[in-house]
Amino acid sequence: xxxxxxxxxxxxxxxxxxxxxxxxxxxxxxxxxxxxxxxxxxxxxxxxxxxxxxxxxxxxxxxxxxxxxxxxxxxxxxxxxxxxxxxxxxxxxxxxxxxxxxxxxxxxxxxxxxxxxxxxxxxxxxxxxxxxxxxxxxxxxxxxxxxxxxxxxxxxxxxxxxxxxxxxxxxxxxxxxxxxxxxxxxxxxxxxxxxxxxxxxxxxxxxxxxxxxxxxxxxxxxxxxxxxxxxxxxxxxxxxxxxxxxxxxxxxxxxxxx
Amino acid sequence: xxxxxxxxxxxxxxxxxxxxxxxxxxxxxxxxxxxxxxxxxxxxxxxxxxxxxxxxxxxxxxxxxxxxxxxxxxxxxxxxxxxxxxxxxxxxxxxxxxxxxxxxxxxxxxxxxxxxxxxxxxxxxxxxxxxxxxxxxxxxxxxxxxxxxxxxxxxxxxxxxxxxxxxxxxxxxxxxxxxxxxxxxxxxxxxxxxxxxxxxxxxxxxxxxxxxxxxxxxxxxxxxxxxxxxxxxxxxxxxxxxxxxxxxxxxxxxxxxxxxxxxxxxxxxxxxxxxxxxxxxxxxxxxxxxxxxxxxxxxxxxxxxxxxxxxxxxxxxxxxxxxxxxxxxxxxxxxxxxxxxxxxxxxxxxxxxxxxxxxxxxxxxxxxxxxxxxxxxxxxx
Numbered sequence: 001x002x003x004x005x006x007x008x009x010x011x012x013x014x015x016x017x018x019x020x021x022x023x024x025x026x027x028x029x030x031x032x033x034x035x036x037x038x039x040x041x042x043x044x045x046x047x048x049x050x051x052x053x054x055x056x057x058x059x060x061x062x063x064x065x066x067x068x069x070x071x072x073x074x075x076x077x078x079x080x081x082x083x084x085x086x087x088x089x090x091x092x093x094x095x096x097x098x099x100x101x102x103x104x105x106x107x108x109x110x111x112x113x114x115x116x117x118x119x120x121x122x123x124x125x126x127x128x129x130x131x132x133x134x135x136x137x138x139x140x141x142x143x144x145x146x147x148x149x150x151x152x153x154x155x156x157x158x159x160x161x162x163x164x165x166x167x168x169x170x171x172x173x174x175x176x177x178x179x180x181x182x183x184x185x186x187x188x189x190x191x192x193x194x195x196x197x198x199x200x201x202x203x204x205x206x207x208x209x210x211x212x213x214x215x216x217x218x219x220x221x222x223x224x225x226x227x228x229x230x231x232x233x234x235x236x237x238x239x240x241x242x243x244x245x246x247x248x249x250x251x252x253x254x255x256x257x258x
Numbered sequence: 259x260x261x262x263x264x265x266x267x268x269x270x271x272x273x274x275x276x277x278x279x280x281x282x283x284x285x286x287x288x289x290x291x292x293x294x295x296x297x298x299x300x301x302x303x304x305x306x307x308x309x310x311x312x313x314x315x316x317x318x319x320x321x322x323x324x325x326x327x328x329x330x331x332x333x334x335x336x337x338x339x340x341x342x343x344x345x346x347x348x349x350x351x352x353x354x355x356x357x358x359x360x361x362x363x364x365x366x367x368x369x370x371x372x373x374x375x376x377x378x379x380x381x382x383x384x385x386x387x388x389x390x391x392x393x394x395x396x397x398x399x400x401x402x403x404x405x406x407x408x409x410x411x412x413x414x415x416x417x418x419x420x421x422x423x424x425x426x427x428x429x430x431x432x433x434x435x436x437x438x439x440x441x442x443x444x445x446x447x448x449x450x451x452x453x454x455x456x457x458x459x460x461x462x463x464x465x466x467x468x469x470x471x472x473x474x475x476x477x478x479x480x481x482x483x484x485x486x487x488x489x490x491x492x493x494x495x496x497x498x499x500x501x502x503x504x505x506x507x508x509x510x511x512x513x514x515x516x517x518x519x520x521x522x523x524x525x526x527x528x529x530x531x532x533x534x535x536x537x538x539x540x541x542x543x544x545x546x547x548x549x550x551x552x553x554x555x556x557x558x559x560x561x562x563x564x565x566x567x568x569x570x571x572x573x574x575x576x577x578x579x580x581x582x583x584x585x586x587x588x589x590x591x592x593x594x595x596x597x598x599x600x601x602x603x604x605x606x607x608x609x610x611x612x613x614x615x616x617x618x619x620x621x622x623x624x625x626x627x628x629x630x631x632x633x634x635x636x637x638x639x
Binding site: 158160161163164165166167168169170171174178179182183 | 304307309329330334335336338339340342343344345346355356359360403404407
């Protein structure tokens with residue numbers, strides 16, 4: 001078969017894209033080996049940061065899973081006037097620059113913020129620059145992701161099954177728990193995994209509300225800027241591996257569903 | 259003791275889906291809702307089941323206003339077109355789902371499950387998942403899931419459409435038996451006129467969300483009120499005709515396809531009509547006989563009540579199920595007639611393609627309906 005110009009062009013684009021996307025990974029690996037990044041990872045300060053990231057991301061994901069599923073259910077089955085506007089509003093953090101999201105959270109939950117001020121005055125409760133702030137920032141960013149995953153999961157459940165459940169006498173709650181949740185479990189689990197990965201990698205919003213606290217992405221940034229390549233290499237590679245595992249899991253879940 | 263729908267209408271996204279549907283169905287009877295895809299049949303069932311909230315009009319059962327009840331409170335069983343079995347549950351879990359949702363006592367659940375499973379011969383399938391069941395078995399499980407709740411009204415949405423011919427026959431028999439045994443009021447949706455004929459004590463023809471005709475099956479099939487109903491109920495011979503003379507004694511002479519037929523079923527007004535003759539009502543009596551000219555068709559009809567039709571040649575013979583054949587005939591003016599006959603008769607009489615034949619149809623089976631749609635519903639001043 002004669003090779004067409006189009007085919008050559010396609011191959012060329014794939015090759016160039018491969019080089020472009022591959023080079024940062026290759027560079028990271030080279031730097032990791034050169035700076036002995038693995039050893040740097042075992043430093044106590046680094047381990048605390050990893051633990052902080054894991055704990056906050058897990059908490060934020062748990063919260064986002066519950067709220068995202070409820071929102072997804074609401075916008076799939078309880079459409080009302082203005083639902084489309086409201087859904088768009090809840091999706092905003094998906095496209096909002098994370099730094100803007102963080103700034104808005106500061107304005108809302110800071111000591112002089114819209115909600116933060118009364119909380120501080122009434123209970124001397126300070127949210128900003130604590131672990132709670134990190135969880136809130138991650139929750140703010142990943143909840144829309146979870147909501148969209150839940151929406152698409154519920155939409156995949158045939159409408160006739162929901163109708164059948166109602167016609168058999170099941171109320172909305174029973175139908176949700178016994179029919180919708182089990183049938184959408186794979187997509188929901190994939191959504192939770194993706195949200196967790198997004199939470200642990202969240203940088204912009206978290207940075208704005210973290211104060212002296214550090215998560216993995218914040219530490220990578222500060223170490224890279226400070227010239228401490230070893231820690232930055234180790235943590236970056238950790239995130240790369242984690243992201244790879246997450247994508248693999250999501251793909252596996254997708255295949256098992258098919 | 260009646261299921262009553264009174265002026266039930268449904269709009270979806272401002273489009274009328276059902277318009278002013280009204281009927282009364284005595285309790286324990288079955289009503290087949292017959293209509294094209296998109297006629298609103300399934301939506302009608304959903305409205306009765308309470309799965310649509312935006313309808314207007316009244317629905318009552320045995321004097322009870324169903325409109326005021328949620329789907330959970332209505333004693334209605336719904337078998338969906340694709341059965342809608344929960345794929346993550348076994349057949350047993352599917353069947354007991356409704357009982358659990360209604361918080362029936364565990365002992366009662368077991369008792370009813372056992373009874374219904376035995377009745378529908380699915381005892382051996384209870385631990386299987388829907389994906390492990392054949393279409394017919396899934397259908398039985400779906401039916402069991404409804405029957406176990408002892409519904410007052412059973413709604414079936416094209417329950418046989420996805421099955422092979424043998425399973426369809428078996429399950430149709432079974433459903434009819436169960437409906438009669440438990441005296442459950444049944445609304446059965448289909449687009450298959452054969453199913454309608456067999457399953458319904460009454461048939462309702464729905465077109466574009468409106469009731470076109472409702473009555474006993476034989477009435478719908480032999481006395482369609484519109485060309486749509488005639489066509490939909492497989493009245494294959496629908497020919498344009500003109501009433502020449504209303505002769506009293508409930509008879510009229512109709513000019514159709516170059517011949518004159520006596521009809522005892524015709525409108526009181528209007529001249530232009532559609533002449534409907536079901537293929538099974540037209541008998542092929544053989545090749546043209548030498549004596550056929552002795553008496554005119556008109557005289558023959560008036561004296562015997564039977565119409566003699568000649569001038570048609572066999573175009574093709576189409577085998578049907580069993581020993582029947584459908585014969586397509588055509589006259590010189592290229593007007594077609596379809597008739598059923600037995601294949602044995604065709605063989606015995608040596609009726610080959612192109613043979614000219616004579617046919618007989620009783621005057622009571624020549625049904626004329628107004629050609630102008632407005633004539634059907636309103637009599638001119």
